[in-house]
Amino acid sequence: xxxxxxxxGNYSENFAAALVLWPALSFLLTLPILAYLYHRDGRLRFGxxxxxxxxxxxVCGLGCFTLYPLPSGDAGLGITYGVAPNFNPxxxxxxxxxxxxxxxxxxxxxxxxxxPLGFIAGRLLRLKFLPSVxxxxxxxxxIETAQLTGLFGIYPYAYRCxxxxxxxxxxxxxxxxxxxxxxxxxxxxxxxLASEEPTDQPGFVRRCVALWIDLVIxxxxxxxxxxxxxxxxxxxxxxxxxxxxxxxxxxxxILIDGVALIALAVVEVVIPWLHDGSTPGxxxxxxTFETHPRTTGYRVLFYAAxxxxxxxxxLWVPWMAVILFIFYLVKREMPYDLIP
Numbered sequence: 001x002x003x004x005x006x007x008x009g010n011y012s013e014n015f016a017a018a019l020v021l022w023p024a025l026s027f028l029l030t031l032p033i034l035a036y037l038y039h040r041d042g043r044l045r046f047g048x049x050x051x052x053x054x055x056x057x058x059v060c061g062l063g064c065f066t067l068y069p070l071p072s073g074d075a076g077l078g079i080t081y082g083v084a085p086n087f088n089p090x091x092x093x094x095x096x097x098x099x100x101x102x103x104x105x106x107x108x109x110x111x112x113x114x115x116p117l118g119f120i121a122g123r124l125l126r127l128k129f130l131p132s133v134x135x136x137x138x139x140x141x142x143i144e145t146a147q148l149t150g151l152f153g154i155y156p157y158a159y160r161c162x163x164x165x166x167x168x169x170x171x172x173x174x175x176x177x178x179x180x181x182x183x184x185x186x187x188x189x190x191x192x193l194a195s196e197e198p199t200d201q202p203g204f205v206r207r208c209v210a211l212w213i214d215l216v217i218x219x220x221x222x223x224x225x226x227x228x229x230x231x232x233x234x235x236x237x238x239x240x241x242x243x244x245x246x247x248x249x250x251x252x253x254i255l256i257d258g259v260a261l262i263a264l265a266v267v268e269v270v271i272p273w274l275h276d277g278s279t280p281g282x283x284x285x286x287x288t289f290e291t292h293p294r295t296t297g298y299r300v301l302f303y304a305a306x307x308x309x310x311x312x313x314x315l316w317v318p319w320m321a322v323i324l325f326i327f328y329l330v331k332r333e334m335p336y337d338l339i340p
Contacts, residue, residue, distance in 0.1 A: 029056045051124050057118050066143045067151065085148055085162040092165045110169035118177025129178055135176020140167045184209050198278060204328050210316035213281030214267050222260035270305055291337045298339055305336035
């Protein structure tokens with residue numbers, strides 16, 4: 001977790017920029033998307049509007065992560081951080097040998113970062129596999145070209161590092177994202193959710209999608225307030241907020257972690273306890289994780305066991321996710337579902 005915090009900590013300004021640009025870009029980009037979806041489907045549901053709006057946030061964040069912060073002045077090294085562009089598609093092996101887990105995490109992050117794009121292409125836009133992959137590859141190529149050319153010649157030098165490995169991992173991420181959308185479509189075809197009754201026997205894919213949506217909500221709840229405050233301090237010309245004896249970065253990490261833990265408890269325990277086992281993500285995919293009614297004592301035990309299982313998975317306990325998947329394949333239920 002320390003490596004994750006350190007890596008994401010490098011992008012605090014990028015989050016702030018995304019939050020600043022979001023309102024303006026949402027107005028410009030959401031309406032055309034909604035117009036297209038209305039033309040295609042003949043109607044708009046609330047979930048469609050939310051999906052389009054979150055798509056705009058993702059696109060905004062994609063640009064901020066890869067192109068921001070912009071440099072100042074009109075001169076520079078001509079290369080990013082003293083690292084030349086990489087055009088060797090196998091250079092990732094050298095990076096892993098040199099940096100170990102840090103390089104592996106960088107590759108995994110590049111894959112995960114483009115998975116939402118593939119999911120959006122497959123689920124929201126309903127594109128086929130090849131167009132979705134080409135969309136991901138094109139977006140990555142545009143980003144890497146912008147980094148190589150100083151934002152297409154706006155700056156006289158490259159201020160970010162162009163890496164062909166990023167194109168490969170980003171394209172793989174788009175393909176995996178499309179595969180997730182396809183798997184969800186096999187369980188719940190697009191347009192079916194609005195009329196479907198919530199199920200208390202959800203499949204593994206539906207459970208994963210619900211959890212993913214819940215985690216996105218938790219992340220936004222944790223990051224948005226911090227980003228808004230950080231931007232407010234910057235606009236007002238004030239020093240970043242810091243707790244006594246801590247740096248602004250350490251303070252931000254503590255605040256984000258604290259809010260995330262509270263939000264996670266609310267999303268995964270409080271809300272489903274009050275709504276018969278349906279989390280916000282579960283409501284979206286029309287499922288409850290309570291497979292049958294339980295007395296109060298067993299219900300408390302069930303929620304404690306589920307929370308402990310999720311905690312072990314989030315803490316990267318070796319093979320935990322694989323064990324859960326194999327268990328589900330054999331028993332067609334999760335371990336905590338065995339509680340009477």
